[in-house]
Amino acid sequence: MLSALLVMALGAIILGGALGFAAVKFRVEGDPLVEKIDSILPQTQCGQCGYPGCRPYAQAIANGDAEINCCPPGGEDGIRRLADLLGREFKPLSGEHGIEKPRSVAVIDENVCIGCTLCIQACPVDAIVGAAKQMHTVIAPQCTGCELCVEPCPVDCIAMKPIAETVDNWKWKYPVFEITPRKAA
């Protein structure tokens, strides 16, 4: 009986020592996974997920604090890719964080704008130019469509306009064949 205890204790000490050594030797600094998650997120910095920006959300996913279905701008496709990367199950977009909308850009009605600079302060990607008491305007290619500028505007002169389909960004459609019943002869 004593020998059994001794043998198990000896094994435990040796293995514990080895593991302790490995834990020190192979310590992981930072979390490279956050980078990978962040690169999938759409970088609108809109905060619809409940985190202040895309990177904090990526951090939360990596820590296991957040679900992968909280990002409306990323859409179903983004969730699918996150699920692929993390080996989790795909989930439909959670409704409480918003719905997937077509990509839009903010447009300022320049006749109404009073030049208060509130939208400039709200824009996370510096896509609005203007100065105090001067008209503001949106640099469309830089706008991520996060809608953060819509709320602060005191005169409601900012509208979200969906990006129109042009010859250049038109996509070939998935080939679909309608199966029609053969006409009776």
Place this chain on the structure above:
Amino acid sequence: MSRRLFSFHGGVKPAYHKAPSILQPIQAAPLPAEFVIPLHQSIGGIPRPTVTVGERVRKGQMVGAPDGNVTSAVHASTSGLVKAMEMRRMPHTSGLSALCVILEPDGRDEWIDHAPVPWREMSPNAVRDILRDSGVVGLGGAVFPSYLKVNPGKRGHLDTLVINGAECEPFITCDDMQMRERPEGVVRGAGILRDLTQAARVLVGIEDNKPEAIAAMKAAIERTGEERLEVVAVPTRYPAGGAKQLIRVLTGIEVPHGKRSTDYGVQCFNTGTAHAIHDALELGRPMISRIVTVAGNVERPGNFEVRFGTPMRELVALCGPKPDTDRLIMGGPMMGFRMPGDEVPVVKATNCVLVGSPAMFPPPPPEMPCIRCGECVKACPADLTPFEMYWFSRAKLFGKAQEYHLFDCIECGCCAYVCPSRIPLVDYYRFAKSEIWAREQEKAAADQARDYYEFRLAREEREKQEKAAKLAAKAAETKAKLAGQATADGAAAAEDAHKALIASAMGKAKTQQDAVRPRNTDSLTPEQQAQVAEAEARRTANTEAKSDA
């Protein structure tokens, strides 16, 4: 002399239907009631308009100036009045509109002043600029701006310049007719390209089902006396006219995935492009027209010299479309695109307007499951495995489809042609390609947004720190002042303190001034410093002169 020819893998031999459209010589298409000239006719950036509504323009006047690195100019097709600038339906499968210059001809057809370009005396870059401003793009179908291709490559010279006169697609005969009737222009253009690209030899590849074109080109080479130029008949097999396929047949070089033909000292131009380059440099004429085949369901098929912007309806009307006509196809039956309507204009990419009817193109039979028979692999001229790409494109597994080199697919349609299950394979590839492109663009936009956001965060952090530092400095200053006031007595001391305050303020202003010194004067090259010194000297001289006066 017979040259050793090589072969490409796969390919098909469809019925060619070329005979009806070569019965008549090339005719000039008459002026239409109005020209619809799309600004965006080539690959690359959209040209910016250079005319205003109500302006009178002359034939060959630039209406869209090149904008960006990859771009090409667009010109007025005749003299007349710019009636409008508006969105019109494009000759594109989507049926979407784009900005067009609407030109009403005045019937005088006056050219702008133009003269031959002394390109031999000019630097290569200047010649390229002229080609860009002349709007010369590849007329084989890809409409890639030619000035970017007139480039000897990294090695400084080409081994072989291939002039592509194979024209393998059924129905289309525009290059054939051009080589028969205007071989001198093609040969001289090829000579110009040879000199511009420093090519050691020029091979003109023509499919052997065009003996008249081969004879005409050979005779033209004799007449013009162009050197290092050789006409080579290549076996007729679709798609021998694909650039990579023709290069393979003529030189035996197989351009691998991810490489360019210039890496192997080979470049390829279409015969029509060679002719257009000749016109642009030897005659000084910008590209305003091209030869277009009208074939299919018409009474009198033929080839026409058509100015860009001519509505297809008016062109087709010249050939007498049969009553059951229900569609127009731009390009041939293998690679062409169905047009959204018959009012769309002829553009630089229009090599053929194929008139179709339900009898000619019956509705596609239902798609059957892929049985992995491998017929498509045998037919693929790009050595791909079409059924694998199909499998993954269909399941929207784009990453996997790319692993099978989806982007090396030239969309020639051979796989769909031979498929016993009648699967429209090319449709799936086009779908997958445009999805992948859209994703890549989204990814690039997201990366850019991340940069902007991180920059903004950094800036906010910096501003906060600067503000805090400023506040701390101010607090310390008031503290020191108070302490000074407490200890010092008399007016003298107060004045000293006052002086010290002024001095410190001046010092601060000085440091601030230093801090805001423009950054662009840092780390200059010696020449730039010399320039700056020169400018300074000039400025002082100026102020002196002014004060003297």
Place this chain on the structure above:
Amino acid sequence: MASYLFIILGAVLVNNVVLVRILGLCPFMGVSKKLETAVGMGAATTFVLTLGCGTSYVIDSWLLIPNNLEYLRTLAFIVTIAAIVQLTELVIQKTSPVLHQVLGIYLPLITTNCAVLGIPLLNITQKHGFFESLLFGFGSSLGFTLALVLFAGVRERLDGADIPKNFRGTAIGFITGGIMSLAFMGFAGLDKYK
């Protein structure tokens, strides 16, 4: 020499740990959705199993048998294997964080993978020496990796297939696994040439 070859060949093909012995189905179904993760899991299991077979042989013949403690075998083996798995996890987390994330719960679960305990116990019952134990462990894990990689290849293609709705996911996975198992039964004939 030939007997060593037969140990490996037998472990990889004839008595494939997954498809013939039907051990370790948990990771076989769990981490076979993608080829890369399957290869990673195979490599991790190979490392653990080979090392586990070696150490368990040493513990058994130097510690347990001299002290008449054979009844502690299962307990001692599990503890050893758990420690080795923990070590592997630390190493993978350091070298390949994505693989670590993707393997997820299946990495610590190698501990309870019945194949990993089963092979050392089989070593004992088949009275393998030290070197033979190592080879048998290595061969078995190669067999495990082979089965996993083949299965992952099939499942990647299954992603694009039109499977009737009720059969999608794990159901078609088990059917496929069953068919592969039948195919591996065909190797049983190799025994004749022993």
